[in-house]
Amino acid sequence: EVQLVESGGGLVQPGRSLKLSCVASGFTFSNYGMNWIRQAPGKGLEWVAYISSGSSYIYYAETVKGRFTISRDNAKNTLYLQMTSLRSEDTALYYCARHPPPPGGWFAYWGQGTLVTVSS
Amino acid sequence: DIVMTQGALPNPVPSGESASITCQSSKSLLHSNGKTYLNWYLQRPGQSPQLLIYWMSTRASGVSDRFSGSGSGTDFTLKISSVEAEDVGVYYCQQFLEYPLTFGSGTKLEIK
Numbered sequence: 001e002v003q004l005v006e007s008g009g010g011l012v013q014p015g016r017s018l019k020l021s022c023v024a025s026g027f028t029f030s031n032y033g034m035n036w037i038r039q040a041p042g043k044g045l046e047w048v049a050y051i052s053s054g055s056s057y058i059y060y061a062e063t064v065k066g067r068f069t070i071s072r073d074n075a076k077n078t079l080y081l082q083m084t085s086l087r088s089e090d091t092a093l094y095y096c097a098r099h100p101p102p103p104g105g106w107f108a109y110w111g112q113g114t115l116v117t118v119s120s
Numbered sequence: 121d122i123v124m125t126q127g128a129l130p131n132p133v134p135s136g137e138s139a140s141i142t143c144q145s146s147k148s149l150l151h152s153n154g155k156t157y158l159n160w161y162l163q164r165p166g167q168s169p170q171l172l173i174y175w176m177s178t179r180a181s182g183v184s185d186r187f188s189g190s191g192s193g194t195d196f197t198l199k200i201s202s203v204e205a206e207d208v209g210v211y212y213c214q215q216f217l218e219y220p221l222t223f224g225s226g227t228k229l230e231i232k
Contacts, residue, residue, distance in 0.1 A: 035221075045161075045169065045212055047221040059219040062121075095168060103151075105216020106159040108180060110168040 002026040002109045004096050009114030012086055020114055022079040022096030030074035033057075033099035035107065036081045038092035038116075046092075049081065050099065064090075086118045122147045122215050126224035132232035133203050141198045141227045143213035148193035149176075157217040160189055160198045163226075164209040172211075173198065205231055 008020040022034070036048040049070040050059045058070055069082040079096050093115050097107035127142035141160075149157045156176035161169040171180040173189035176196060186201045200207055208231050213224040 044210075044226045045163075045214075045223040047214075047223065050219070050221070061220045103153070103155075103157075104174070105157060105221060106171055106174040106180075106214070107161075107169070108171045110170075112168055 002098065004098065004109060004111035006094060006096055006111045006114035009094065009116045011117045011119065013120050014087060014118055016086055017082070017084045018086060018116060020081040020083070020094055020116070022081075022111055024077045024079065024096075024098070027098070029072075029077040030054075032101070034070075034072060034079045035097045035099055036068075036070060036079075037095045037097055037107070037110075038090075039095070039113070040089075040092045043092075048094070051079070083116070086116075088118050090116060091118045092116060121220055122149075122217065122222050124213055124215055124222050124224035126211075126213060126227045129227055129229055131228065132230040134232045135204065136202050139200045139203050139207075139229060141200075141211050141213075141229075143191075143196040143198070143224050145194045145196070145215055147217070149215050149217045150193035151217065156191065156193065156196075157215055158189075158191065158196050159214045159216065160187075161212045161214065162207070162209050163212065164206075167209075169212065200229075203229070203231055207231065 003025045033052045051070045093113040095113045098109040123146040125144045158176040160173040163169040177189040210226040
């Protein structure tokens, strides 16, 4: 069974940093691209970042480019999102989601999310 | 960026009736390979989103055949035949033709 478990969320002050993790199990993590997707309280879904299986291809939403860094450790089956210069508008539930093999681009597997609150 | 625009539903929808959710993209999602790069999700209250449809009309594994997707290059419809209580939630369309991947703003379905 595919499982994705996010962690690392919490309350952080504006301008500070936070690192999220997503541990994957139930599939060969190194074979799949991965994504971070977020959802502000009461709002819709916003794709944040993608990383290919071997980390060769990385894409970001403009709203986070230059502040967030997606990475992965295939030996640890873990996806990361390093978030810096956090703003109040980054407050959201952050999901990790598995990417299918190209040319697919849907999210069949999601974690339960980890909540990030940016507030002073 | 490709903008995805979703229509609203005349809520609440009577149980057993059909419901159609519309989604429009600012750019054609029909690729030269003949496939349309459009997905649909349902997010039930308090849950993570669930994939319903990919490639515009292919049902995901385990999804009821009451759900069907159709459309052209820029106009899409998710049809739910005979809505049930478990269909309540917010429906999102999403394009994957190009990055950044983008979602529609969501369409809420309520059942009467």
